[in-house]
Amino acid sequence: MLQGWVIILISGAYLGVLFAIAYYGDKRADAGRSIIANPYIYSLSLAVYATAWTFYGSVGRAASNGVGFLPIYIGPTLMMALWWVVMRKIIRISKMNRITSLADFIASRYGKSALLGGLVTIIAVVGIVPYISLQLKAISNSFEIIKSDNLEIIRAGQLGTVPILGDTAFYVAMLLATFSILFGTRHLDASERHEGLVAAIAFESLVKLLAFLAVGVFVTFGIYNGFGDLFGRAADHPKLAQLLNPFGGAAGSFASWAWLTFLSMLAIMFLPRQFQIAVVENVDENHLSKAMWLFPLYMLAINVFVLPIAFGGVMHFSNAPVDPDTFVLTLPMAERQEWLALLVYIGGLSAATGMVIVETIALSTMVCNDLVMPVLLRMKGLRLNESPDLSGLLLGIRRWAIVSILLLGYLYFRLAGEAYALVAIGLISFAAVAQFGPPIIGGIFWKGGTRMGALAGLSAGFAVWAYTLLLPSFAKSGWLPLSFIEQGPFGIALLKPLQLFGLEGLDQITHSLLWSMLANVGTFVTVSLVGHESAVEHSQASLFVDVFKRGGDTSGVHLWRGTASVEDLQALLGRFLGPERAHEAFVAYAQRRGALMPQHLEPDADMVHFAETQLAGAIGGASARIMVASVVKEEELTIEEVMGMLDEASQIIAYSHQLQQKSRELEEATAELRAANERLKELDRLKDDFVSTVSHELRTPLTSIRAFSEILHDNPGLDAGERGKFLNIIIKESERLTRLINQVLDLAKLESGKAEWHVSELDVREVIEDCINATSQLFRERNVRLETHLPAAVPLIVADRDRLVQVVINLLSNAVKFCNPKDGRVAISLHRHPDSLQVDVKDNGPGIGARDQVVIFEKFRQAGDNLTEKPQGTGLGLPISRQIVEHFGGRLWVESEPGKGATFSFTLPLAASRAGAAGAAAEKAA
Template sequence: MSAALIVICSLAYMGLLFLIAWWAEQREKSGKSLVSNSGIYALSLAVYCTAWTYYGSVGRAATSGLGFLPTYLGPAITAPLWWLLLRKIILISKSQRITSIADFISSRYGKSAWLGIMATLIAVLGIIPYISIQLKAISTSFDLLVYQGQSGSISHHDTPFFADSTLYIAIALAIFTILFGTRHLDPNERHGGLVAAIAFESVLKLIAFLAIGVFVTFGVYDGFGDLFAKAAEVPRISRLFTLEAVGLNGWEWFWLIFLSMSAIMLLPRQFHVGVVENTNADQVAKASWLFPLYLLLINIFVLPIALAGLLLFPEGGVEPDSYVLSIPLSMGHEAFALFISLGGFSAATSMVIVAVIALSIMIGNNLVLPILLRDMSFRESGNTDLNHRLLGIRRVSIVVVLLLAYAYFKAVGEQYSLVSVGLISFTAVAQFAPILIGGVYWKRATKKGAIWGLATGFLIWAYTLPLPTLTEAGLISPGFVADGLGGIALLRPHALFGLDTSSPIANAAFWSLLLNTSVFIIVSLNTRQSPLEASQADLFVNINKYVFRSADYELVKRRAKVRDLRILLNRFLGPTRAQSLLTAYENRKRVNLSKQETAGADLINYAETHLAGSIGAASAKIIISSIAKDDPISLEEMFRVLEQTREAVQYSKALEKKSAELEKTTAKLKAANEQLQELDRLKADFITTVTHELRTPITSIKALSKIMLETPGLSQEQRAEFLDIVVSESERLTRLINQVLDLEKIQSSRLVFEPRPIHLNALAEKAFQGLQGLMKEQQLNGRLFLPEHEIAIAGHHDRLTQAVINLLSNAIKFARSEVQLHIHMLNGGSAVIEVTDDGKGIPEKEQQLIFDRFTQISDHKHGKPQGSGLGLFITKTIVEQHHGSISVDSQPGRHTTFRVILPLAKAADIR
């Protein structure tokens, strides 16, 4: 087949991917996101199925039967648990704007730059072998198509690099990756177009693999029964139907399943599509069954294709990894083989693109940028075009990673199967499992524990897996593998510490993870967390408390200038994005930052969190620390802040619940209705009272007048007594009418007066003396307390006298033995009138009602008191018209005090 045709088809396919990505991005800009869909999310997770799945699983099945299954059983077992673990990781990542798995680990342990660097190095070194097998798969499929299945004799190891097609494939992938993932610096590291393209590739590779499976099973053979029957007739093939042929014991199966369980979430590309690119944590629920279904479909024909390859190529001249392409090519179906190769091309390129994008983000944010930020010349350069510099760092990282993967392929990768090299990478990323899972569920885990645990696991992994592969390239003496380091048998990499198993992968996984976890736990238990570690630990472990407060957490006492924060945001996010964030903060907090010089911890944390979305938590911490001043904060203060945050979050949740809001609204309506009913009752009582009060004196006057008129012989003494009663009742009637008229004047705002100088001592004494007779009748002890110096106020003499009389009359009604009137001054320059009685007191719930119109408080001994219920309302109105205030202080069963505060008269008023 023509090499030019293959290249043209591959370029056309990549062009189609770009078209899909562009279309998805346009829809997202218009508010109709294509990737905000659980199905698309599940398909993007299928980036897990790489060339290893497409080609390597068939090769594995051809040599070990069902030995390919553990790689897919692990994710299938893990998927139902995603609602508990993956969803929690997503919620944490959204709240902290996590950009990669290295950023996640760094952020959990106090935003440690060292942990971010370590995690990045482990990810890069661990994934480079995995990328190399994708390059191998693409180059092998290219050679197969060009040389019609005769690629077995082609050795890239001996080919000069400038003549090696694999190098140009690596360069082409670097270009495609740069175009896909580094066109601009996304503040949340989300690439909707990329996710749509990856989902399409998942569909294509599934269709292509099912197509070759159907072709082999139902085209070359007459179905599963025919194929399996013919395979069973060949002894060397029939052994694959037995578990012995698998060559794996329970110990090795366990570790392969465990490694794949870790890989589905911890591989940088899986973390990127599963967490960073996720648009809604609830999508996990649907993906937890859709993804296992995808794995089932793509693995249905693995064993049939492997058996068919063994039957069709009995001499063994074809590599099992290439059966997928070799079978249709051997039968002359070149066009079909080209289509199948596109499926393999999509499987490999999707992995490479996403993995290298994820690694470039990690390298830029956690490795290169922290080093640059510690360089004062970089921080003080004033370079405002940092976006392009950050993009440049990522683009260079992409090229470097792919060139390193090519170098590994040239030196080592070509000599190993796809599966064996892929498992090396699985074991590397599994080193993240203890500190990640421990960090999410164990609040006591510390940064030092994570650093030492991760370092220990990585060193064991490097010693037991990558180093032995270098013996094949002649870079290390074979004696290292056979005899151990320095000839010490216990240090043999494939039988470390005397544990001799048939699987180097199981051996390496056991020792690396055992020592990693042990060191992590032991060091954590014997070290203390910093305040920042403690607050991050609480946030990660108890993320559900913080779900409704995703941006700002007061972690430390920090202060900075608003101007400096604005400059930093402009430099790293661009002026448009920076202004948008600050405007959003102003609207949410209802502040004007242009009028503030100093930024508090709240704004600093807000800026740091959003910077972390573009440059990583560790880099954001370094940048903010360059302008922010930290004040010491104790653990006690930190936990107090966390407790306050917990209470605030709980209160916020309660307010946001619709049922709670409805219940509160109903309660308010009920209370308002009860108040209206109470006012209506009071009004009715007032009308009844006024009617009664008017009728009583009128009836008395009428009766006595009639007696005097109809009884001419009435004695002079009786006539004088009757006339005295008539006068008294007339005065009572006049007072009642005056109160009603006063109420009418107050309601119509016609009570206007010109302030006059008033001597408060004399006014109070006159009012008190006028009621002493009534006090004696009630057998009450009246006490008047006046200051030594006269107190001058300005106002209406008669109205203020009426107010004092009303208060005294009210006290006389309810007093048991004593009424007191106090006149004194406050330090603030106000006059105070206090009237106290030792009566039953006023219930707390009624203290807010007594100043309303028509209100009368009943006494349990005397029942409802005499009067109209207008006295206190009129008094309150008079006091307020004099720019004063009135209040009540009552202790039921002891006393009641009414307190009036009036402003003193000005010097001009007294003159």
């Protein structure tokens, strides 16, 4: 078998390759030509999710309960579909606020609370340390197995006898600490990105996938003859047969399957290493979309051969006490495939080291920024506020954090390593980080979540997690009496940690997750709803929740008021980032705002915010806030002032509404103006028509007068009869001309409203009788009979007597003109309506066609054809009459059918009902 030194040499060489890749990645990044800026590297680096737990542990779990390991990988696949909605938002928020860790994210969301950041860090460290120790255990185990050629289970008891200095795991831990320090804390960077590291992680992901696929293919097609053969034999195996239909049996209930899926959905986002890779190390938000299907594909690929290897192992080692967790390694070894076994060992090493490195870096950032720094900065005695350069201190804290976390992991491994199988430890860590789900998911979609709510929820969830998972694991490790699990604390059965409040029938993880989520979400929501948030919390909440609405623009949203100086801010930044970096950052910022040098800028809220975000990248949001506050004389905003700002904002909204209103009114006015203009044009055209018609009408009589005058003038010898006849025509035409001119003037006066009205109360009966007398001569001449139907008495009306006479005479003379020439009959009648009087003048003439009934009321228009028939009037009588009647509030109209005569009617309102209208008309006239 392989010699120990060969294995050490190859392991060292492999780690050397990793160093080289990371070094190359960092060099390229410094040169500005990133090798990780593509979605494939991003997807591969996300596969840091698959740890030694996946590499070795999945097979172990599959060997005991069939498909029970799958939810851990199906959950992330489902979650990936939601990443477009959830993770894109988290990445955008983090980039805008320079968030560099989970603790920073939660602390920033809830008003940059240092307390909350510290709590998250503690939960993360407590939850993750066992998980790290699990990786160390995997590396050490696989090394021992491959070195000693001993396939059987290595007990912790055996390892415990090895002194620390002779223990592989200890050296592995220290080697990994070195790697993490070299590539994770090389220098302080505001964005906290580690390109070389990501490149190395992506490479490791590739190696572990290839190694696992290689052993899978070897087992399935080398040892057995394909899937059919393998599964066929498994069906005959007494132990495996029951694993083929595991639900309700080995894999537990459907409920625990669903809860495991849910748990891994949260884990893929909130494990510190996943957050580090997916959010902090993300180069471009758009890489997310390809990773959303490439990463699930990776997990599908790495899981295809899990069952075949597990079944193959169980059948192969049915009589030997070999730990199923090591089947991946022991199967090739048992088949004497040394190089394949070595490849598997390297694959397992990749899986474990990748996880440990990223996890410790993520945790060290959290420990430094959210646990140690806030405390140090608050200790006035240390005078940290006056130290000129703190970047060395920051790096130092992180390096010590990395070493401490790895040592803690190693310690846990030494003390409790064998208490659980790999999978059980992994799930306990998953359940711990799942507690971050409610404050983060709630925080980015719900503005109402408060700092107190998040604190209470996290504490409650963490407490329940510790009680139902962590303490029982201590008890099983022998650190607590077993009676704690079996009888409950102090013998209280209701408080048994594995059957809390008597809830039975669930597996341990489901049970713990159910209670802790209930406590977490319940407390978070309740406390948030009951309490109220401060101004800072409120502004941070809307910054996070509405991140897409702001379109990347953070200016103008800083609720800040105070005084600062540019020099102070730059010096502050210099102390953490180094003076040169700080200077560069400030110059770039000034140029972005259109100034040559930062000194030319007013140190306003925007600049303070800029400095704070830069600082947040290096030392976390909560610490950055404390530091900035130390150089800026900030006046705390009271809630009233924030309300004032909101008022201003709502006033601006109101103004803009008013503006919209005004512009709408303007548009309406424009439309009205346009209509009025159109109407004016129309009137102008009508006036032109009128003038030309009038001149035409005037010229007709004038022409005949002139013609007959010339005849008389040129022929002095004309006989007396002829002369008298011609003179008669001249007189008649002159009269017509006069009448025409009078009427035109009359109409003009009426239309322009300049007519004089002599209004008085009058009796319409009398008016009609006067008119009949005035026209009696006309009736006699034409031999037309007139019938009158007048009531004995009617109420008085208010009108101009002469004008009314004009109307009635006009109607009567029209009736005489157009009635039947042989048997002419005209009837005039007067009726009383409730509020008006109606006068009808009926003739028995040829009647008026429907078309002409409208036309006759227009100026110079008469019924019939003007061109062929001789006009029988001026064509102005009816328009004038209508004007007069309408002036007094009445109506003039005609009813007629051709051949049946015509009836002209008009109404006039009674004096009482017209009083109001008359008043209005008088006002108008005035």
